[in-house]
Amino acid sequence: MKIFLVYLAAAFLSVVIQAKLFAGIKPDIVLVLVCFYSIRDRGIKGMAFGALTGMIIDSASGFILGPNMLSKAIAGYLSASIREKFFDWNFLLNTALVLILSALDNLLIYICFSQFAGISFAERSWMPSILQVVYTTLAGIILYPVIKMATEKWEMKNG
Helix, strand or coil: CHHHHHHHHHHHHHHHHHHHHCCCCCCCHHHHHHHHHHHHCCCHHHHHHHHHHHHHHHHHHCCCCCHHHHHHHHHHHHHHHHHHCCCCCCHHHHHHHHHHHHHHHHHHHHHHHHHHCCCCCCCCCCHHHHHHHHHHHHHHHHHHHHHHHHHHHHHHHHC
16 A cells, blocks of 8 residues: 555656646656556556546646546556566566557547547647657656666565
């Protein structure tokens, strides 16, 4: 339970950091945290963590509740499900997972906005979404060794 709260605090801080440090297109650091948490604690915990962090993002945006909550919950579920299929999880698999889930996350958010808020993305450029997927993947590449080392230290210290 303690590690859940640590990851949740990190997700909240990453929402604040993203809002303050980045303008325009920004990496989805919360998605990266959802992937890492879901890989570590498989099953319903990953999906619940994704839904909770998505609710934080939706609440902070002040628009509609649901798009990020749904997309992050699905990302948490898929991360845990995909992780169970591989024996040796490594940097390359993690990078591919973040890339795929970031693209899926963007697509699900667009679909939700289109269906529930009536926002059409038909005439808009896909370049911002592509750049966000690239930035999120780069954030995953940078954060993978940091979070892995911090999680291992946490587990050694707290059992």
